[in-house]
Amino acid sequence: MxxxxxxxxxxxxxxxxxxxxxxxxxxxxxxxxxxxxxxxxxxxxxxxxxxxxxxxxxxxxxxxxxxxxxxxxxxxxxxxxxxxxxxxxxxxxxxxxxxxxxxxxxxxxxxxxxxxxxxxxxxxxxxxxxxxxxxxxxxxxxxxxxxxxxxxxxxxxxxxxxxxxxxxxxxxxxxxxxxxxxxxxxxxxxxxxxxxxxxxxxxxxxxxxxxxxxxxxxxxxxxxxxxxxxxxxxxxxxxxxxxxxxxGRYYSYFEEYMLEDAEVVFVVMSSAAGTVKHVVNNLRKRGVKAGVLKPRVFRPFPHVEASRVLRNAKFICVLDRAETFGGEGGPLYLEIKSALQTDKNNVPVVSRIFGLGQRDFLPIHVENLYEEIEAFFKTGKIKMFDYVNVRE
Amino acid sequence: MSELKGWKEIPEGAVIEDAGNSQEYKTGTWRSFRPIWYEERCIQCYRCWTFCPDSSILIKDGKVAGINYDYCKGCGICAHECPKKANAIEMVPERT
Known part of the structure; x- marks a missing residue:
């Protein structure tokens, strides 16, 4: 009970x-x-x-x-x-x-x-x-x-x-x-x-x-x-x-949210995954094949399994709530990128740092990210690394 | 030292399973100075035995009988503590 x-x-x-x-x-x-x-x-x-x-x-x-x-x-x-x-x-x-x-x-x-x-x-x-x-x-x-x-x-x-x-x-x-x-x-x-x-x-x-x-x-x-x-x-x-x-509640290495046929995949951990899933629901209503990979286990990192579920992705955006200051991207990005390497998958993958010190991360920020990705599909250009919702 | 074991053969977490097995570990090789004990000068005051931090002063039949070079690290405390009038322990450079 x-x-x-x-x-x-x-x-x-x-x-x-x-x-x-x-x-x-x-x-x-x-x-x-x-x-x-x-x-x-x-x-x-x-x-x-x-x-x-x-x-x-x-x-x-x-x-x-x-x-x-x-x-x-x-x-x-x-x-x-x-x-x-x-x-x-x-x-x-x-x-x-x-x-x-x-x-x-x-x-x-x-x-x-x-x-x-x-x-x-x-x-x-x-x-x-x-x-x-x-x-x-x-x-x-x-x-x-x-x-x-x-x-x-x-x-x-x-x-x-x-x-x-x-x-x-x-x-x-x-x-x-x-x-x-x-x-x-x-x-x-x-x-x-x-x-x-x-x-x-x-x-x-x-x-x-x-x-x-x-x-x-x-x-x-x-x-x-x-x-x-x-x-x-x-x-x-x-x-x-x-x-x-x-x-009745099953757990694995990660949650796959609308991932099976997803072309645009957001990878994000913890509470922010809820925000991203909400936006993915809206994108799906517009016919966009978007999905979320929410890693649950970061150590040991499930490289093989992650590369497997990302096999059909055409674009991956990894969201990190932590910096590596001088690394190629956030810590989760680094794991995902090396996971893709195990599968010789050359899908474009970008790193975005969000929510440091609990800076707001709202649906509008995810929508903006999707617009960047949509533009990439047309122009082939996108920033490999960037901060989300930061003032210049 | 005996043959080194692989990671599958040794206790996890670097636990030492046998009590008192530090005796098997000969630390005398660390020495750069060697104490030399002169029996004829020794007055059997036991100061060296009292102060040696590694229990390396040998006692036989209730008398100081020499130094255990298997464990003596050559710290020189025994020579320092040996009464001046006796001067029964001298430190000399260890030859490798």
Whole structure:
């Protein structure tokens, strides 16, 4: 049995955390993820969960405490945003390198400077190469569902890498929307008991965690992380399907929206995908074969599958809510472009940066983009890289 | 060192599964100065044994009996702590 109610993104995440009932949460709340730990600390205070809530003095300490708890064999969760994630950066590689199972919600927010508390993906993109699985959510429902699936993914024997579940700051984290949620028991059954593969607290078999490794072995351990990430591909698909079979909402690497016969394809992640889908609906009414590819899993990136679904595209516009400052385009653009290369697909693909620091990204901006593309079909000319809705 | 293993053969996460196996790792090769212990000058005060950070002062039958060059990294603390009147440990450059 599932029920409907009104949830903000943060309430959705906190609710999923309550149902998962982790052993340890260590956190140092930061806007716009603050709500998550605020609501969750109510659950702790009210005895609705058995979680040991560790109120640390920084994000660096939060991630350190989470790593310790994970190595001890606990089910561990935390949440952060922006500068908080940046401050954790050193420990992100420790968590993946030590093969910690844990789930972190990243409520996406811009990085300073200038100081800005609003939404963009710069924080998560800064952590894209740290060995964390990254799953992006379009709305509160996806954030809730992703958190519950993340438990199974991170704890899978063949994966054992930390999972970052991302949702857009304010746009999703602070907006109420209708969401379907499961009963506590059903979530409990789905995630099962956590059986840690190792534990720091196992006094019968003492082991050393976090020892130094010299050049003669370092690469072997990094190669193992790559393997865990490769294994995650299949695990993410299996769990997405099992989740769908149980709860009716199926998940895969990405959402394909009117993609099958689409000639003009927009590639975009998270909440902005909703805006683009809305415009695609209108374009379809005008007879334009437009579609949307909304990647959900950014790490590991599904190159092969992405190139397959983009096979019929005649033009691709990749929208990034993050910059690479000097790269050929945004981070998602770079992934898509290299994915096309695997298929020797020379379709024109352009990069557009939008919504930094939560600059408005409205249907009119997508319509303008389509007009640029329409002009390209006539003139063969278009900017390969540009910002959307920026003043000169 | 024994044959190096591949990534499929070693514990994930660089976990060391055997307790106390640091003994197998001979760190003496790091040394650039070697302590030389002179038995005839030694007054058996145990200062070198007390201060050695790597437990590399050998004791036999309750007496200082030399230096374990498998682990001694040549820090020179033993020579520094050895009482001046005894001067039983001297540091000499390690020859490679």
């Amino acid at each position: 599932q029920k409907f109610d009104a949830f903000t993104g943060n309430l959705a995440v906190a609710t999923a955390m309550k149902q998962v009932n982790p052993d340890v949460c260590a956190a140092y709340p930061i806007t716009p993820s603050t709500d998550i730990m605020m609501i969750f600390s109510d659950f702790v205070a009210n005895g609705e969960v058995n979680t040991e809530l560790v109120t640390v003095e920084s994000e660096h300490s939060a991630m350190s405490a989470c790593i310790g708890a994970a190595l001890a064999g606990g089910r561990v969760m935390t949440a952060t945003s922006s500068a908080g994630l940046a401050y954790m950066w050193e420990l992100l590689g420790v968590a993946s390198g030590l093969r910690c199972s844990m789930i972190m919600t990243c409520v996406n927010r811009a990085l300073s400077a200038p100081l800005n508390i609003h939404c963009d993906h710069s924080d998560a993109m800064g952590a894209r190469d740290t060995g964390w699985i990254q799953i992006f959510s379009e709305n509160a429902q996806e954030a809730y569902d992703n958190i519950i699936q993340a438990v199974r993914i991170t704890e899978h024997r063949d994966v054992r890498l930390p999972v970052m579940v991302c949702l857009d700051g304010f746009i999703i984290s602070h907006s109420y929307e209708k969401m379907q949620y499961m009963e506590d028991k059903d979530v409990k059954d789905f995630i099962g008991e956590f059986k840690p593969y190792r534990s720091l607290l196992n006094v019968d078999k003492p082991e050393t965690f976090g020892a130094m490794v010299l050049p003669n072995y370092y690469m072997e351990f990094k190669r193992q992380v790559r393997e865990g990430m490769e294994n995650a591909r299949q695990v993410i698909l299996e769990i997405g399907k099992e989740f769908g079979d149980k709860f």
